[in-house]
């Protein structure tokens with residue numbers, strides 16, 4: 001068996017340095033900057049945070065499955081509701097269908113190299129549901145508490161796999177990923193499901209989240225691809241440094257598994273999820 005497959009099965013993640021070129025990363029960065037530039041900050045003040053037990057989820061978020069929307073950092077505004085800093089330094093993320101709708105993002109998100117890695121980690125028929133450009137802004141980049149991505153993409157059997165691209169060097173100073181090696185063998189602790197017009201977190205298992213002692217920081221250079229299992233617990237701290245920590249993520253499931261109708265992200269017939277090729 002491929003050594004990457006073995007490693008992925010044992011530790012629940014793979015770190016692949018040098019996966020993306022400086023040129024490809026710059027193109028994505030430039031395109032993200034253009035999207036923010038065109039974004040009307042005053043019209044949309046939805047804040048994205050996973051800190052709250054019950055996430056603030058509104059129609060703006062729920063309607064972002066098949067479009068391209070910008071979400072603010074939680075700490076972007078002052079007490080009067082004004083941006084504390086420039087709009088370009090206030091956005092938490094862009095989501096969730098750039099990989100299908102935007103030519104620059106689509107080029108970054110597809111190709112034989114990605115399809116090959118997907119195959120090596122067990123996705124025989126990948127379907128890429130979601131893309132996110134995550135900024136982790138200097139000074140105000142929010143913490144993302146411990147979670148498992150399978151909470152958001154429930155399939156039977158569990159197949160969701162995360163493709164996390166470092167667009168800048170990520171280290172403990174600017175809020176890199178932390179993971180629990182082998183933690184993907186533990187249970188799914190909670191599930192994020194549609195409820196009425198919004199969504200809610202359904203507790204499933206009381207297994208505690210990893211302690212600092214058992215978690216490891218993934219300090220990686222720009223261009224690195226980190227692939228991780230949907231049950232792998234992961235976390236990233238707030239970014240209080242003067243440096244940003246841009247990353248781009250894709251979430252894929254296997255078409256052979258049953259995709260839950262209770263997942264918040266659904267695609268209609270006009271924009272079906274497709275693979276990496």
Ligand code: FE2
Pocket residue numbers: 147148149234
């Ligand atoms: Fe995650």
